Amino acid sequence: MSLADVKKEIIAAAEAKASKILGDKQQLLTQEHLKALQSLSIDLEEENKKFHSYLEQLENRELASAKLEAKKYLFDAKKQLLAEAYTQSWDAITSFSGSERTVFIKALLAKAKKELDFKQVYCNSQDKNAVTSVVNTVSLKVQPIEGGIIVENNDGTVKVDYSFETIFEQIKETSMQNVAKTLFS
DSSP: OOHHHHHHHHHHHHHHHHHHHHHHHHHHHHHHHHHHHHHHHHHHHHHHHHHHHHHHHHHHHHHHHHHHHHHHHHHHHHHHHHHHHHHHHHHHHHTOOHHHHHHHHHHHHHHHHHHOOEEEEEEOGGGHHHHHHHOOSSEEEEOSOSSEEEEEETTSOOEEEEEHHHHHHHHHHHHHHHHHHHHHO
């Protein structure tokens, strides 16, 4: 074998070895590249899951907030409607005509007589004549009330309040649930 042949053989062997090394390196790089891509893919999937979970939480929070706001708005509207209903009722009571007030005052005086032996009656100036037409043996004092009466026993220790204001507040307190149920059911 000549020197040129040996040289060719050594060069061919070196090229083959270099090719194999490059091929192995390429294969290693490809495997590492695949591992890196797989890891990146797994990381992207996890981040995507986290993102969608966060997005869902955010949507749920916004939905809950919107529902709460709607309930608050509805509650405020119902509260306003109740207030208007009671205001209209109050306006109707305080605008009784003279004859209606007289009938009402007479009924209140009859009820008060059953509860208390009274000598003092308080009423507003508008109801004064109605009171004296029923009981003229009592002391009568004008009081700044919308209507109705307040009676007091002889020694001033017991008062029974049948003023429009007190009666209306008592009715309002006891009827609030029923009125709300009627209005909103």
